[in-house]
Amino acid sequence: MSGPLVVVGDALLDVDVLGAVERVAPDAPVPVLDVAEERPRPGGAALAALLAAQDGREVVLVAPLADDAAAARLRELLAPHLRVVPVPWGGSTPVKTRVRSAGQSLVRLDTGGADGPVGDPGPEVARVLESASAVLVADYGRGATSSPALRTLLARAAARVPLVWDPHPRGASPVPGARLCTPNGSEAARAAVEFGVPADVEGTVAAASRRGEALARGWGAAAVSVTLGARGALLSFGEGAPLVVPAPFVPCADPCGAGDRFAAAAAGLLADGALPSEAVTGAVAAASAFVAAGGASAVRVGAAAPPASVAGTGSDRVADVIAATRAAGGTVVATGGCFDLLHAGHVATLEAARALGDCLVVCLNSDDSVRRLKGPERPLQPQDDRRRVLEALACVDAVVVFDEDTPEAALAGLRPDVWAKGGDYAGTELPESKLVQSWGGAAVVLPYLDGRSTTALVRTARDRGAALPNSNSRFIDA
Template sequence: MNGTTGTSPLVVVGDTLLDRDLVGTAERLAPDAPVPVLDDCSEHVRPGGAALAACLAARAGRAVTLVTALGTDPASLRVRGLLEAVMTVVALPLDGELPEKTRVLAGGRPMVRLDRGTGRAAAATDTARRAVSRAAALLVADYARGTADALRDELASRARRATLVWDPHPRGGPPVPGARLVTPTGAEARRFLGHDTEGGAELRATARMAEELVVRWRAAGVAVTLGPRGALLSNGDSPLLVPAAARYDGDACGAGDCFAATAAGLLGDGALPAEAVQGAVAAATRYVAEGGPRTAVREDVPEAPADAGDERDDGVRLARRVRAAGGTVVAAGGCFDLLHAGHVSMLQQARGIGDCLIVCLNSDASVRRRKGPGRPINPLADRIRVLRALQCVDAVVAFDEDTPENLVARLRPHVWVKGGDYSVEQMPEAAQLASWGGQAVLLPYVDGRSSTLLATRAAAARRPS
């Protein structure tokens, strides 16, 4: 969500799985059969399915209630232990054992997947019905294991009064009428409609499919997710393509859950569908960049640090994660008082240099000292919100000093970017970057664009002739 912290609670309804990754290296074949041998194998366990979507929403700072089927089998007990530390769990009875999905990965690439467990939700409960009936924002993550079916009447009734996002599964039932947003993948949309169109006409075909699904499902909107290309949003009329700001070759398992959870949360916060899809594309892109499911949920959930709500630490943690993954951290600084085409061009160029872009933003007091009385025109909260809405921006961090040197020392970016009429010699951060092997660079603004010039023109336009 571009670094924002969720505010409205979210109720997630759907089927939970236990996901297990066996990770190692495969550099030799077994002597008794021509199959790879996985060396230095380690196991990583996390909640999957609807539970992963719920965990991602909770990780973004939301109060989450998960309505799902869990039993007393070992997989259910292990998942419950992971979930109850970070959210409220409302359990439906489970008929059978919780489904488990095990991936074997070598060199970061899946080699084989093993599935076991055929458990399904047995029935709804009064507690689950109350959780749904009181929800202001709902995400249904339907993995075709019966939870959505058990609560279908309550979901259909609530869709008329609440914000409901439905993440469908081809083996599951259709979304209830009135869903605010339905989020199939491109492949799922084709299977739902029986289409097989691909290739050069795929985007046009996707738009037609989304339009048809809006009508078929009686949904307010359908967002077809397109993997690293972003998503296409349709309300049955003009489609909106929301491209991803960057592409990554990382593990995309769970990216769809991240997209749906983010979109549902933003819609619950009051965002427009286009804004929610833009935020969801940015969040899913960042999820893959940061390591995907490997970093989505920790089995040992630590206590939150005392300053966990400090957005400055969000930027520092993002920089640390990208560096640890071998990526390039880019940071840019400025006041960004009246965001204009020059700013956007510079920030887009900066994002293209590396794997994340963190904007260091002058506080109101800092801008006032630099620009004089009457500035900033837009207060800090508004400037942060506008910058975070840009897909090319991964985090925004404010600083109170005249220059961002203290903040830059904490971020330790590989590249520091400035735009406009500067020279590298005028940048106090240049020597600082060089001390850890980083580089300060200048990127051009679009000619004739500046916040000061825009403010001057606006003031002149208000004067009587």
């Protein structure tokens, strides 16, 4: 279905004040920030709209906008990316200013946001909603969805196209007929009290399941996805077993904006014809990639965002993992190998390498590279399987596959602070040492557990298989 993705909700202006803290004030025990720059960006529904536009979609933002300097700045930021259809509003534009250093927020200053009446949406808003391929309501509890006339228009849209409602505790309830509602865990806990589910235990999957089911029925929604942060999202259809979509592990320096990234991705996928289960799976992947890239603080107005199909795993996210680690002032560690049959020696080396820094990237030999190094019978597992097994380890943050015989080219792209090699290399010069030292890094050797190797495991399997009566050696070899 053609037509824009229409985002309806409360627009905010976010500002990051960035600098370095190197001393304490002489007149009070507080840090002194030497300001380096200020970065304004859209916030609230405006951020969700910008992220959808950066996915390459035609987007229209419908939002109450005040007649003040902050609103003018917000419209200036959005103008190159999307169309803004304002709704008259008697309040003042909320501005959230975060003072940050070394990837961490020191304080947040909130100004503006005074309440005021939301005016009639007018005929232009009605025309925009009638032309939509999908609608995303990003409710930040500041009155955008309280207008009875606008709610009537949204209810009509929900009967015609996919409507995603991202609720807020201070906002209005979703209109009936929403295709998907996306509360987070705490929002679901508060909202479900109205439908008889107590707000006792907030964080469990069982509690999220009960709340998602109650909210889907109570709100009259086709489905409710309760987002669970690092654990992914739970999708309930109001009855039957819910679908749980796990999130890949990613370093999280700043989760701000992850909910907007999730909702924008889900709405876009539904507009493309995806099922709710497919939309939530894609939205979890997109939100994970967004967080890995640094969250809202990494958003650049004028830049393209990672597509919603980014899975947040594998080599596609290596750059995001490294960028997030360095933004937080952390240490990037890399190691490498074939990791054909993962064994205790591998795990010991990987855990030791991860302990040297704040993220671990594994450089994995491709299938062709392993064959050249180990012979035509290797690898025993294809590279995609070996990569997935490594990514499942808590100590591994990302994996990059390289096709050369040595990892130098991969290392030159990654530029880790530490290159860790497992084995009996102590006192000798590692082949990669000079390369790593060229950008100020260090190459180190880690202890290796004696007697553990893939070759030994294969030999043991063949020997034991040959000793079995009526054994099929070809099966063992396979």
